[in-house]
Amino acid sequence: MGHLDPETEPLDLTVEGARRILAHVQAEWPLEACGLLGGIGRRVLAVYPTRNELASPVRYRVHPEDLIRVIQELERQGWELVGIYHSHPHGPPAPSATDVAEAYYPEAVYVIAAPVHGEWRLRAFRIASGAVREVPIRLVE
Numbered sequence: 696m697g698h699l700d701p702e703t704e705p706l707d708l709t710v711e712g713a714r715r716i717l718a719h720v721q722a723e724w725p726l727e728a729c730g731l732l733g734g735i736g737r738r739v740l741a742v743y744p745t746r747n748e749l750a751s752p753v754r755y756r757v758h759p760e761d762l763i764r765v766i767q768e769l770e771r772q773g774w775e776l777v778g779i780y781h782s783h784p785h786g787p788p789a790p791s792a793t794d795v796a797e798a799y800y801p802e803a804v805y806v807i808a809a810p811v812h813g814e815w816r817l818r819a820f821r822i823a824s825g826a827v828r829e830v831p832i833r834l835v836e
């Protein structure tokens with residue numbers, strides 16, 4: 696992993712994983728939904744929907760009980776926290792100022808789901824030291 700450029704290495708997400716994220720964020724609309732992505736490197740092997748502790752249309756915080764449960768599951772599987780996803784129920788599919796300020800996991804990929812012209816989109820970003828860089832999403836089988 697060490698030689699790969701973290702700025703350009705894509706996030707590998709299965710079609711089924713993308714469907715799970717989109718089903719979750721659509722079910723929670725008009726509130727923000729959030730969840731965690733487990734796997735290895737930039738390869739997502741499991742999607743974990745979590746509760747938004749803030750139950751808000753404009754903010755999210757992964758419920759601490761869910762965070763602990765998922766971290767324990769990742770340890771059991773020998774996986775890492777690859778990413779964190781959340782929705783922007785009213786767009787846009789890009790990190791907000793709050794998302795940048797509260798990005799506590801610089802190694803994680805932040806996936807944002809938002810409706811664009813009525814169709815839900817997923818985009819991924821790396822947020823480190825206040826800098827935002829888009830990470831391409833590669834849909835895999």
Ligand SMILES: [Zn+2]
Pocket residue numbers: 781782783790791794
């Ligand atoms: Zn956000």
